[in-house]
Amino acid sequence: MxxxxxxxxxxxxxxxxxxxxxxxxxxxxxxxxxxxxxxxxxxxxxxxxxxxxxxxxxxxxAPWPSADGSRTPAPAPAPPAATAAPTDPAGPALGVPYPHELYVHCGVRYTRFGGRWWRADPEVPEGALDPALRADDQYTPGTMVLVSPAEARFVRHAPDLTVTFRPLAEEPPPCD
Structure with missing residues (x-):
């Protein structure tokens, strides 16, 4: 004890x-x-x-010797393939947010998402955008969610931007 x-x-x-x-x-x-x-x-x-x-x-x-006698480190395991959603999925699922780059050079008018073109409803003119959103960049990152087959919603935080899109039957004209 x-x-x-x-x-x-x-x-x-x-x-x-x-x-x-x-x-x-x-x-x-x-x-x-x-x-x-x-x-x-x-x-x-x-x-x-x-x-x-x-x-x-x-x-x-430590690295194990290879067949030629050199010591090469073992390759790191690959990250899981399904960690990030594709930016332009072929068939987006309803309610799933996907990373999306929105073209804002001429305001917010059109975007391509899910293999088809969409039109902003209502369109956001270039002058109405927050200057921090347009600062020397033509695209702004955010997420796109398919709300229904006839509606998609783009959301970006800081500065806040939410835009609703409706599907288009054909490719839109380029911006002016």
């Missing part, structure tokens, strides 16, 4: 429980020294175990 003789601790506890204060002898310095040495040994053993585990991990993570 932590380097203290058990019988001495029992007698000290009995003395405390029995009544008036009875002088209790302090543990001998030898017992304290032994307990401290045991703690140091345990700490060293844990440190050595951690060092051994780190060495094993370093060996396992």
């Amino acid at each position: 932590n380097g203290f003789p058990e019988e001495g601790l029992r007698s000290a506890l009995r003395a405390l429980a029995d009544g008036p204060a009875v002088p209790v002898a302090a543990p001998t310095p030898h017992a304290v020294v032994r307990a401290a040495a045991r703690i140091r040994r345990r700490r060293r053993a844990v440190g050595a175990g951690l060092a051994a585990a780190a060495a094993v991990l370093a060996v396992l993570a």
Whole structure:
């Protein structure tokens, strides 16, 4: 028990429980020294175990020799293919937001999404756009959601922009 003789601790506890204060002898310095040495040994053993585990991990993570003898690192695993939605899906699902680049050079009039052309309803003239939206760029990023087969909605945050689109039967004319 932590380097203290058990019988001495029992007698000290009995003395405390029995009544008036009875002088209790302090543990001998030898017992304290032994307990401290045991703690140091345990700490060293844990440190050595951690060092051994780190060495094993370093060996396992090191590149393995290839057939020609060179040590080339193993290729990193490829990220999952379905992490991001395509920017122009062939058949967008209802209610799913897809990343979309909206052309804003001449205001917001038309966009291509889901393999077909859409017209803004209502159109947003160039002068009505927030200057931060048009700053030297012809496109602004956001998300497009197919609300119904006859309606799609573009949303962009900071600066806020929400535009509703209706499908077109044919390709629109270029902007002026």
